[in-house]
Amino acid sequence: MENSRGIQYPRFLRSIFKNFSTSWLACIPLVAVITVVWSTAAHAQLYDDPVAANPEQFQLVLDSIFLLFCSVLVIFMNAGFGMLETGFCRQKNAVNILSKNLIVFAIATIAYWAIGYGLMYGEGSAFIGTSGFFFAGDGTPYGDGNYPDAVPASISFLFQVAFAATAATIVSGAVAERIKYDAFLVFSFLLVAISYPITGHWVWDGGWLSEMGFSDFAGSTVVHSVGGWAALAGAAILGPRLGKYQEGRTSALPGHNMGFATLGCLILWIGWFGFNPGSELAATANVPHIAVTTNLAAAAGGITSTLTTWTKDGKPDLSMTINGILAGLVGITAGCADVDMWEAVVIGAIAGVIVVFSVSFFDSIKIDDPVGATSVHLVCGIWGTLAVGIFGTGNFITQLIGIIAIGAFTLIFSGVVWSILKATIGIRVHREEEMQGLDISEHGMEAYSGFVKEADILSGGAGIPSSASINE
Incomplete structure (x- = not known):
C-alpha cells in the first residue's frame, strides 16, 4: 500500500489501514489525549484533595459513613420487631401489630426531632437539656462542633433517633392484641418526646448519673430497660388478654407464624451490629471487639435458654430460643465495649437462663406480655447493667443506683400517662x-x-x- 506520493508504508501499517476505517484510526490520538489528561488530574488530586492531605478530616468522613451505616442497621431493626411481634401473636391481630411497628418509627422521629433530642442532648443542667428543639442541623445548641471540624450533627441525630424509636417499639409487644391504636400512638409520642430523653440525658450527655460514674455503653438500661418499664406499666394497667388467665391457670395463646418470629429474631441479631458497635460513635479499632462480644453473648443466650426450657418442660421451645438470643443481646449491650470475650459468653448465658424464669414469673403474677418484652428488655437490661459492675469497669453500687433512678422515673411517668389515657380516650378495645x-x-x-x-x-x-x- 502506498500513498498519493508513491511512498510505500511498512507492512504492519498496511495491515492496520486495511482492517480499520479512517474514523476508528482518528480516535487513536483522541484516546491518547484523554488518557494523559485523566492521569494528570488523578495525580494532582492525590495531593490537592483535602481529605487525603488531612488524616483528621479523613477520619471524620469515615466516622460519618460508619455512623450512617450503623443508623440504617438500627432503623432496620424495626422490621425485626414487627416480624417478631406479629409471629408471636394471633393472625387476627397481624395488621394491627404491623401498623403499630411501622408508624411508631415515624412518630418517634417527629417527637425526637421536635422535643426529645433537645431534652437529651441540648445544653442545660445535669437533669435536663433546655436548648436545640426542632433540630436544624446546627451542632452548637448541643455543645458540638460544626462540620468539618466534627462529625455532622445530622448523622448524630439520625443515629440517636433510631435508639429512641426502639424504646417505644418495645412497648408495642407487651400491650399487643388489646391496646387501642390511638392510645398507643399518644403514649409512644410522649415516651420518646419526654421520658426517654430525660433519663438518657442523665447518662449519655454528662448528666448527674454520668458524673457519678454510671456506665451503660449502648443502652441496656437507657434504651431497653426504659422500654421495658414503660411496657410493664402498660401491661399491668391494661390487664391481660381475654382467656389468658382463668380458673387459676395460665392458658397458652400461641402465635400464628413462627417463621415470622424467627425471621424477626435474625433481623434483630443483625441489627444489633449497628446498635452496639455504632455506640462507639467512631470507626475505631475497638469496633471489631464490640461486634464479637455482641455475637458471643447472643449465641450463649440462645443456647442456655434452649437447654433451660428443654430441661424444665421436656422439649426445646423455639420461642424461648428466640427470646434467649435477644436476652443475650440486651444483656451484653451495656458492657460490650470493655468486657472480655469469655465474660461476654457468661453474661449472655446467664441472660438466657434469666429470661425463661422471668416469663414464668410474670405469668404467675398475671402480667400478660404476649412476646416477653418485659422479660427480655427490662429484666435482662437490668442484668446487663449490673454485669458492668461485676465484669466491666463500672461500680456495682453506682450501677444499681442508676437502674433504680431510671426505673422509678420511667415507671412513674408511664403509669401517670397510661392512667390519664385510660380515664380519657381509653386504652383498651371493647x-x-x-x-x-x-x-x-x-x-x-x-x-x-x-x-x-x-x-x-x-x-x-x-x-x-x-x-x-x-x-x-
Whole structure:
C-alpha cells in the first residue's frame, strides 16, 4: 500500500489501514489525549484533595459513613420487631401489630426531632437539656462542633433517633392484641418526646448519673430497660388478654407464624451490629471487639435458654430460643465495649437462663406480655447493667443506683400517662372487638384476606376449622 506520493508504508501499517476505517484510526490520538489528561488530574488530586492531605478530616468522613451505616442497621431493626411481634401473636391481630411497628418509627422521629433530642442532648443542667428543639442541623445548641471540624450533627441525630424509636417499639409487644391504636400512638409520642430523653440525658450527655460514674455503653438500661418499664406499666394497667388467665391457670395463646418470629429474631441479631458497635460513635479499632462480644453473648443466650426450657418442660421451645438470643443481646449491650470475650459468653448465658424464669414469673403474677418484652428488655437490661459492675469497669453500687433512678422515673411517668389515657380516650378495645380481632375492629382489613375461605373451598370444608374459630 502506498500513498498519493508513491511512498510505500511498512507492512504492519498496511495491515492496520486495511482492517480499520479512517474514523476508528482518528480516535487513536483522541484516546491518547484523554488518557494523559485523566492521569494528570488523578495525580494532582492525590495531593490537592483535602481529605487525603488531612488524616483528621479523613477520619471524620469515615466516622460519618460508619455512623450512617450503623443508623440504617438500627432503623432496620424495626422490621425485626414487627416480624417478631406479629409471629408471636394471633393472625387476627397481624395488621394491627404491623401498623403499630411501622408508624411508631415515624412518630418517634417527629417527637425526637421536635422535643426529645433537645431534652437529651441540648445544653442545660445535669437533669435536663433546655436548648436545640426542632433540630436544624446546627451542632452548637448541643455543645458540638460544626462540620468539618466534627462529625455532622445530622448523622448524630439520625443515629440517636433510631435508639429512641426502639424504646417505644418495645412497648408495642407487651400491650399487643388489646391496646387501642390511638392510645398507643399518644403514649409512644410522649415516651420518646419526654421520658426517654430525660433519663438518657442523665447518662449519655454528662448528666448527674454520668458524673457519678454510671456506665451503660449502648443502652441496656437507657434504651431497653426504659422500654421495658414503660411496657410493664402498660401491661399491668391494661390487664391481660381475654382467656389468658382463668380458673387459676395460665392458658397458652400461641402465635400464628413462627417463621415470622424467627425471621424477626435474625433481623434483630443483625441489627444489633449497628446498635452496639455504632455506640462507639467512631470507626475505631475497638469496633471489631464490640461486634464479637455482641455475637458471643447472643449465641450463649440462645443456647442456655434452649437447654433451660428443654430441661424444665421436656422439649426445646423455639420461642424461648428466640427470646434467649435477644436476652443475650440486651444483656451484653451495656458492657460490650470493655468486657472480655469469655465474660461476654457468661453474661449472655446467664441472660438466657434469666429470661425463661422471668416469663414464668410474670405469668404467675398475671402480667400478660404476649412476646416477653418485659422479660427480655427490662429484666435482662437490668442484668446487663449490673454485669458492668461485676465484669466491666463500672461500680456495682453506682450501677444499681442508676437502674433504680431510671426505673422509678420511667415507671412513674408511664403509669401517670397510661392512667390519664385510660380515664380519657381509653386504652383498651371493647370485649367484642378483642374477640373479633383488632385487624377488623381497628383497621377494617385482614392480613390474610380470603386465605381461610379459599382453604375451606379447596378442602371441601372437611377438617378445616372456621375462620371464626381460628381467630379466637
